């Protein structure tokens with residue numbers, strides 16, 4: 001169990017609780033969404049395919065296009081290029097609008113779920129004053145938040161990086177760090193930023209930003225496959241990762257008072 005920490009006593013003698021407060025560093029935890037926090041039972045990819053068919057009359061437009069760990073903008077651009085449709089902001093905006101409409105329906109029809117350990121971990125982190133939560137997801141901002149709202153997780157997250165503006169996942173992480181630092185008015189040391197996700201893209205994008213990375217094998221990759229990308233740590237799922245996160249929130253040992 002993680003200890004509950006007392007308030008620092010400003011201007012008074014250094015108490016035991018004060019020691020714990022000053023010895024804990026602020027840490028930022030950036031989460032991927034799909035197959036890290038939730039499994040939407042492919043509501044996202046199915047909604048995108050329906051939207052594409054509606055606009056362009058092409059069925060199975062995303063066959064052969066990888067989704068896992070990539071930004072939604074990259075996925076949409078791939079499909080547009082594959083089917084010879086002229087690229088442009090207006091086309092992408094139309095696709096996004098149609099996608100959001102179908103996602104809003106399919107998210108509630110599909111038999112998705114919150115993944116093991118997620119609720120306990122988010123409760124643990126959000127109850128701790130030195131832990132900050134954010135998103136680093138390839139989802140468009142709106143659809144990412146729709147997925148979290150569907151599973152009642154949206155309240156844990158205020159900011160993050162999303163897949164609206166870039167096809168480069170590492171830029172999503174950079175955006176997430178920047179936005180979360182602004183929102184929290186905290187500058188996090190890189191060693192205190194954790195990027196958590198289920199694909200090699202999550203791990204590589206975290207490493208590209210100098211952050212620590214946590215791989216979870218709740219997506220398409222096994223722990224062995226994720227380990228090949230040398231994350232800081234890899235777990236079967238976030239349930240198995242709970243003790244690690246709990247230990248991060250513990251202060252270092254209190255120094256001897258006899259020194």
Ligand SMILES: [Mg+2]
Pocket residue numbers: 032033034035036068069197198199219
């Ligand atoms: Mg994912």
